[in-house]
Amino acid sequence: MSSLSRTSWRRCEELCYEGFRYWLHKNRISVLFSFRLGDSLVFRPRSSFPVAPPLPGKEMLDPLIFSLGLIELVSYWKAACPPRIRIQAGRLSDEQIAWWKRLYFRGLGEFFFRNGLAVTEDEFAEIQASGPRFAPFERRDCTGTLVPVGGGKDSFVTLDLLRAGEAPVTPFLLNSSWEQRSTLSAFGFSLSRTAIAKRTIDPLLLDLNRRGFWNGHTPFSALLAFAALLTAATLGKRWIVLSNEASAEEPTILGSQINHQYSKSFAFERDFASYAARWITPSVGYFSLLRPWNELQIAARFARIPGALGRFRSCSSPGRSWCGRCAKCLFVALILSPFVERRRIEEIFGRELLEDVSLAPFFFSLLGGEKSKPFACVGTLAECRAAAALLARRPAPPLLVRLAKERGLLKAADPSVETLLASWNSDHGLPSEFLPLLDPFGPASFFA
Incomplete structure (x- = not known):
């Protein structure tokens, strides 16, 4: 390992998604992925998620965890950017491969730009996927909402708006932080009423980054989407409710498609909702409650939430x-x-x-x-x-x-x-029952 350096990249011809394993416990599921970069670099990141009775079976867990691994692998692929991604863990159709290739390329737009990598969507990597095929599943008892919570003003506004709705709310945290817990406490949610997932990065990747292998921005919100889907499906939740706004559409690099917030954009939201319904499960919907609003509208609404200014970050x-x-x-x-x-x-x-x-x-x-x-x-x-x-x-x-x-x-x-x-941004995916929560505001009311 001591001989590894930046010159080793040329020998990394592929990243292989070798497989995944999982173990069901009383109220959690532990997940282990295996990725191999080149001949000798093996990564085994772990995650864990809450589950609830009745415990899910293979027909549900296999497609969910396989798909989560497909977005996890991005963090390990970018260390050397090999020209081939070989997937042994599961099978993908040509249409699915095109979907993943689009997500990888657009989600890594900032990474390519900041590392000076001139690549195109067609040529940046070949994807081969010839493992076992996992069929989509359906769960008919899903109800309520799962709400991914950060620590900023957007999560505050979403939780505040949902208080007026009828659907039960379960907050979702991926690797609990102080900001997230502060947000939950403002709305009276205890950690026992919160779905908490945990994700770790293989230490070998961090070591390679220190040695000079490539590093940079990845589409974290896309990983959050697949982690939330796994959690929502196993807990029996009908909706995943995001807090992404209309403003996320604008590119970061002016005059280009490079967007730091690509996986928060409506383009990704629409793509993910369609992919999940067709290839994983139609039982869980995915949308952003704040998509009709811009940042100014969200800031105005946030400023009116009692105590919020002292808790967000x-x-x-x-x-x-x-x-x-x-x-x-x-x-x-x-x-x-x-x-x-x-x-x-x-x-x-x-x-x-x-x-x-x-x-x-x-x-x-x-x-x-x-x-x-x-x-x-x-x-x-x-x-x-x-x-x-x-x-x-x-x-x-x-x-x-x-x-x-x-x-x-x-x-x-x-x-x-x-x-x-x-x-009002009309490009949104809000189900009709959630639209009344965004009651129309005139400009004067925001300054009240």
Whole structure:
């Protein structure tokens, strides 16, 4: 192993998905995958998921776990980007292979871009899958919702909206964090009422990354989708309810299809829902409750949830407090600014981020002054410019807003905050029974 280095990549001609195993316990299922990169690099990542009586059988678990392995393998493939992916664990039709190839390529768009890899969707890898075939299954007793919970404002808004609905809600956590637990406690959910899955990365991959093998962004929300599907199906839940907004559609690299948030986009949501219903199970639906809304509408609704401002966190840096130095912190401060007092925003981040000149490059990037937006889950250029333009009309605009105005980044033709608050995105997958939860708001009500 000590001789492994970046030059070893050329000898890695394929990643093989060798198989999976699982063990059922009283209330959990443990899963082990096996991936082989080249001749000698073997990865065996583990996961575990909650289950409930009646315990699921092979006809349910095999297609769910096989599919989860197909998205897990991305993390190991990207270490060397071999030209072939060989799947021994199960069989895929040509149509399914095309589906997975599209997900891999688009979900790794940022990874390819930031590592300077010039590849096309047709040529980046060949996929062979000739293992056993797993048939889709149907479960007729599914009811209620499974809600993946992060630690940001979107999860708060989804849980708040679902309180007005009739469907029972079960939160879902993948590797529980402080932010997630803080969100749950705000709505009175105990961990005993929460579905918690655990996922580990094989330490060998982390060692290879330290040695110089490729590393970078993967479509984590796609992995979350398959993990949630496994959990929802085994627990008998009818719906997986996401918290992704209309704003996730906009590319990160302007004028391209490279999108940091691809697996949060409606394109992926629609693809996943169709794939799951056809090839795994039609018993569990998958949609984002917030898809009709943009980031400004979500921020406005979030600001009205009692106690939420003191509990949420979606910073790009680890830890319990906001770092106040990253693009995500700056974006959240900006998008909340039309609806939250300046003093309160300063309390959240520990200082006035919009007065920090060192954050100017991030700010200009959020407003479209650079060739790309920040590689983070942030809103559209129009939403950021609208929030900045609103601040520019106030008696004492923050420093970053004044600098953006001087650079001509705030244009009169841009839609206003009021216009964006009155918008409705019709490209969504909400079932009819959930639509009334997003009661229409006029712009004035968001400023109440």
